[in-house]
Structure formats: structure tokens, C-alpha cells
Amino acid sequence: MTEERVLELLVETDDIATDLVPLRKGELAGWLGGQPAAIRQWVEQTGFKAEPGSVCLLPGEGGVLAGVLAGLPDEDDPWAFAHFPGKLPARTFRLAAPLPAVQEDRAALAWALAGYSFDRYKARKGKEQPRLVWPRAADRARVGRCAEAVALVRNLINTPAADMGPAELAAAADALAARFGARCRVIVGDGLLAENYPAIHAVGRGAAQNRRPRLIDLAWGDERAPKVTLVGKGVCFDTGGLDLKPSSNMKLMKKDMGGAAHVLGLASMIMEAGLKLRLRVLIPAVENSVSGESMRPLDVLATRKGLTVEVGNTDAEGRLILCDALAEAAAEKPALLIDIATLTGAARSALGTDLPALFSNNDLLAADILRNGEAEGEPLWRLPLHKPYRRMIDSKVADLTNASDSPHAGAITAALFLQEFVEPDIAWAHLDIMAWNGAGRPGRPEGGEALALKALFATIAQRFA
Structure with a gap:
């Protein structure tokens, strides 16, 4: 549909x-x-x-x-x-x-x-x-933009990976940009190295030539207005890389670009409503595949920010592509920075599939999102950026590791990893989501699902109407 x-x-x-x-x-x-x-x-x-x-x-x-x-x-x-x-x-x-x-x-x-x-x-x-x-x-305008955004998110997630690779995800962003008069720029393949996005390139370089990694960069609105930047994880299929997933865990990995789908849906709501802000959407789009060019466990990767990352696990690739995009987003000092990702199984174990995990370095922003989530019937649950756990992502040979050896606090350590790439004076929120209904319910069929779109839109609209 x-x-x-x-x-x-x-x-x-x-x-x-x-x-x-x-x-x-x-x-x-x-x-x-x-x-x-x-x-x-x-x-x-x-x-x-x-x-x-x-x-x-x-x-x-x-x-x-x-x-x-x-x-x-x-x-x-x-x-x-x-x-x-x-x-x-x-x-x-x-x-x-x-x-x-x-x-x-x-x-x-x-x-x-x-x-x-x-x-x-x-x-x-x-x-x-x-x-x-x-x-x-x-309110027909409100209902219309919500319904169309949810359908967009669901359609993108539900599309099989063979038809929703990095190129197709970029085409979806380009179509959205054309609809609202936005600009969409895409950096592809080795162009990522030339423009200093080495972690995105490293994760996606193992994919086939027609599924090369890329960074999708959409911009809309008055350049003089307050900046709001959305970053979405766009892993169009995740095999786990050389740390290969078992088939039961790999089956649903077409949904691993659910964060990218969400930021495109949220962007459509913002542009449709004509909010008075400068919107930027950054989507690192890759396929985490197995080949002779795939990154290896214990490789050390460069990142856009200059920090080095030891690959503790090739299946913790989402945070690697997000870190480059977040570093670029933070360099502009936006008034608000939100990233959305299907990032950890630990968040699902803690909160289930319907309740997104919310992390934020800003108590006021977190409170606004939680309040709007309750008002919109889209509850979230805040988890802490617990500083003592930062030691769990230390590496002996690099600045960071992307995967702790500990079996505990996986959602928190992933969020702490991302926080390393966001300046502390930027109001930042990170959502760790499922983006999938395991069983159908009225209005929510089995398959891809949009979570917290209305809550996030309300939070942004209240600040930048």
C-alpha cells in the first residue's frame, strides 16, 4: 500500500x-x-x-x-x-x-x-x-501526515533487502526530498574515504559492488533557522559480518534499516507541517556482508572524529556507522540531535518490542519526549547513560571497542559508545527500537512498525513551531 x-x-x-x-x-x-x-x-x-x-x-x-x-x-x-x-x-x-x-x-x-x-x-x-x-x-492535516509517515516507515522496513539496499534507501530519501523541495546529497563507496567517513566505509565495504555503502544527507528549510538533525541507522541487511548471525537471528535483518525509515518518516512530518527549523537528515546506509573485504574481529578502525575503534564484534556494526554520522551532525552544533536505531537485543530483553529505550544527555529533552509519548499513546522508557559502565568499552589497543566482553548492560554500553561522538553541550537523544511487530494486532499488522513518531514530532514542534 x-x-x-x-x-x-x-x-x-x-x-x-x-x-x-x-x-x-x-x-x-x-x-x-x-x-x-x-x-x-x-x-x-x-x-x-x-x-x-x-x-x-x-x-x-x-x-x-x-x-x-x-x-x-x-x-x-x-x-x-x-x-x-x-x-x-x-x-x-x-x-x-x-x-x-x-x-x-x-x-x-x-x-x-x-x-x-x-x-x-x-x-x-x-x-x-x-x-x-x-x-x-x-485535524485532517495532522492525521494525514501521521498516517502517511507511518505507512512510509512500514513500507520501507517491510520491503525485502533485495529491493531495499543502500541504493534504494537513497532513492527513497531523494524522492522525499523532491516532494518537499529539499536537497539530497549521497556520498558513495570510496567517496566515503575521500570525505572522511572511514567507519561507514569499513562496515559496508564487504558488500557487492551494486550495494556499496553510502551516506545519505538530506537538508531542508531556512539555513538561518535553528538546526534539528536526525540520524538513522541504515543497515539494509545484517548478516553479522564475519561474526555471522545464526539463521534464526538473521531472518528479520531486513528491518535493520528501521532507524533510517523512522527518520525519513519523521522528516516527512516535519516538512509537511512546515516547522520553522533547518532540518538535516543523515543516514549511513550499508549492507553488513561477508566477503574477502569484510572487516575482521580486532581490526582497528579510524572514525570521522579521530577516535580509533577496535572491532570487538563485527555484528555490532550499527554503532560504527552511526558514530561517523553523529560526528558530522555534532560538528554543526544543532539545537537538537536525535538518532534512531535498531541497535541492541539488550534493549528488547529489558523492555520488550513495543517500548523504545530512550537515552539522553539532557534531562529537559528526555522529560519532553517522555511526556509527549504518554500524551500521544506512544510510551518510551528512559535508560541511564551510566558513567561507571564507560570502562566496559575501553580497548587495550584503541580508544574504544565497539563491543564489550561483558554480557551485561548491552543497550547502555552501546549508547555510551555513541555519546563519545556527541559534544556534551548538544541536546541529544538516542532511541533504541525494535521497529517490528512480531504478531498482528488491530491497526498494527505483523511486520515493520513505526514507534514514537508522534512523540518525537510533538517534542520538535513544541520547540520549533
């Missing part, structure tokens, strides 16, 4: 649309009290109790569908309306009564994303789906 098509399930006013009545359990009795006896009897006999996600189709005269009751949870759930499209016939529905504006935004967004499917490789694109009339108070 293209990013534009995700909004096709939201339509203009339709005079023949069927009323959809959202109800919580405690509201059902009051609603039934104002209905004819026949309707009360029908609802009772169908066993509808307004359980969250349940629906009750109401019959009308002549056998037509008169309306639908839709159960909502007592707590505020941004995905509540995503349950309904899969249970309703392919016709147009409208909210029977207005909801608070925030809830109407969430209803529209959840309905739209419930219709998302990754169908690029399918001859049959699926059946027609139910549509929802735009709720009157919904």
Missing part, C-alpha cells in the same frame, strides 16, 4: 453513511434506555455488552443496516477504533455523535492504519474495506 492510499478509508461527508455509535460499558444502559423495545431486545439477544473492540449491527426496516454499536475501552486507547474496520461490511460509516477533538483525531488515524497492508508483491490486493467519514473536529 502506498503512503497516499492509507488515507483512502477516510472520506468526505456521505448522506447515506451508516451511523456508528461508540459506547463504553457504562454507557450502554443509558443508550438502550432511549431506544425502542425492538432494538433493546435485539441488543440483548446478540449478547452485546460493549466489550472493547466488539460491534453490534442494528437492523432497520426492510432488512437494511440501521446502525452499528461499537465497544470502547474505559481507558483512553489510541488504537480503539482500529478494531472495527475488520468487523464491518464494506460501506461508509460516520460517528453518530461528536467526540472530543483528540479522540476524533485518534479515531480517524486508527481507522486509516487499520486498512494498511503491505501488498507490493501480491497479485490480489485484498477486498474492499469499510470507510469512515472524516470526524468533524479531526
Whole structure:
């Protein structure tokens, strides 16, 4: 599904649309009290109790569908309306009564994303789906940019690595730049050495000639405005390198460019909203492959910042490509620097797949992101940049190692490694994310997933609106 098509399930006013009545359990009795006896009897006999996600189709005269009751949870759930499209016939529905504006935004967004499917490789694109009339108070621009950004992130992650290598990822960034009048520059292959990005080159040099490493550099906005820089990990496929992953761990590694997908999705929201800032997006794009040119365990690599790194493990490659991009980003002294990466299994072990790990050197920035995450229904959890663990990434022969010998605190030591490449006076946040749904849920099918986009956008918008 293209990013534009995700909004096709939201339509203009339709005079023949069927009323959809959202109800919580405690509201059902009051609603039934104002209905004819026949309707009360029908609802009772169908066993509808307004359980969250349940629906009750109401019959009308002549056998037509008169309306639908839709159960909502007592707590505020941004995905509540995503349950309904899969249970309703392919016709147009409208909210029977207005909801608070925030809830109407969430209803529209959840309905739209419930219709998302990754169908690029399918001859049959699926059946027609139910549509929802735009709720009157919904902020269409906000819902639209969120839905399209999520679809973009999902599509990029879901695309197989054979069709989403470094060149294709660069093409996606170039297409986004063209849409919004941004500039996109790409440094490819040995050009990385010429322009001093040696760590990115080292990780990606083992790939085939048509999948050479590159640095994608997108810039948009007034050059005089405050600078906001986004850095995304773009490992388009990760074999683990010479420290080869087992097949069970390698299977999902097309998603290892999930950080890159996220920063492109977030960039699209920023540019669509026209925020008053100077945006820069840096994506080191590589394939971590096995060949005679692959980096080796205990090789010592140069980096853009001048620090040397001993390769403790070739499968800890994400932080190696990010360190060059972060050093370039930090050199400009942006007002805000955010990197997003599918970086460590340790973060997933600690927090699971739905909860991104947040690290930051700035308490105010971290508090803003966490607060907006709660407000947007996209919670994150802050983990510490615990200074005593810095010794765990010391090397005997280089300034740093990319992989500690300790089995503990893997997400923290990875974040501490990245911090070495960010100046302490720059407000910086690092998100360690999964970017994948292991099982489908309403509005969130199995596959690539966008996490914390609304939380990050809200944080940026509040600072640079």
C-alpha cells in the first residue's frame, strides 16, 4: 500500500453513511434506555455488552443496516477504533455523535492504519474495506501526515533487502526530498574515504559492488533557522559480518534499516507541517556482508572524529556507522540531535518490542519526549547513560571497542559508545527500537512498525513551531 492510499478509508461527508455509535460499558444502559423495545431486545439477544473492540449491527426496516454499536475501552486507547474496520461490511460509516477533538483525531488515524497492508508483491490486493467519514473536529492535516509517515516507515522496513539496499534507501530519501523541495546529497563507496567517513566505509565495504555503502544527507528549510538533525541507522541487511548471525537471528535483518525509515518518516512530518527549523537528515546506509573485504574481529578502525575503534564484534556494526554520522551532525552544533536505531537485543530483553529505550544527555529533552509519548499513546522508557559502565568499552589497543566482553548492560554500553561522538553541550537523544511487530494486532499488522513518531514530532514542534 502506498503512503497516499492509507488515507483512502477516510472520506468526505456521505448522506447515506451508516451511523456508528461508540459506547463504553457504562454507557450502554443509558443508550438502550432511549431506544425502542425492538432494538433493546435485539441488543440483548446478540449478547452485546460493549466489550472493547466488539460491534453490534442494528437492523432497520426492510432488512437494511440501521446502525452499528461499537465497544470502547474505559481507558483512553489510541488504537480503539482500529478494531472495527475488520468487523464491518464494506460501506461508509460516520460517528453518530461528536467526540472530543483528540479522540476524533485518534479515531480517524486508527481507522486509516487499520486498512494498511503491505501488498507490493501480491497479485490480489485484498477486498474492499469499510470507510469512515472524516470526524468533524479531526485535524485532517495532522492525521494525514501521521498516517502517511507511518505507512512510509512500514513500507520501507517491510520491503525485502533485495529491493531495499543502500541504493534504494537513497532513492527513497531523494524522492522525499523532491516532494518537499529539499536537497539530497549521497556520498558513495570510496567517496566515503575521500570525505572522511572511514567507519561507514569499513562496515559496508564487504558488500557487492551494486550495494556499496553510502551516506545519505538530506537538508531542508531556512539555513538561518535553528538546526534539528536526525540520524538513522541504515543497515539494509545484517548478516553479522564475519561474526555471522545464526539463521534464526538473521531472518528479520531486513528491518535493520528501521532507524533510517523512522527518520525519513519523521522528516516527512516535519516538512509537511512546515516547522520553522533547518532540518538535516543523515543516514549511513550499508549492507553488513561477508566477503574477502569484510572487516575482521580486532581490526582497528579510524572514525570521522579521530577516535580509533577496535572491532570487538563485527555484528555490532550499527554503532560504527552511526558514530561517523553523529560526528558530522555534532560538528554543526544543532539545537537538537536525535538518532534512531535498531541497535541492541539488550534493549528488547529489558523492555520488550513495543517500548523504545530512550537515552539522553539532557534531562529537559528526555522529560519532553517522555511526556509527549504518554500524551500521544506512544510510551518510551528512559535508560541511564551510566558513567561507571564507560570502562566496559575501553580497548587495550584503541580508544574504544565497539563491543564489550561483558554480557551485561548491552543497550547502555552501546549508547555510551555513541555519546563519545556527541559534544556534551548538544541536546541529544538516542532511541533504541525494535521497529517490528512480531504478531498482528488491530491497526498494527505483523511486520515493520513505526514507534514514537508522534512523540518525537510533538517534542520538535513544541520547540520549533
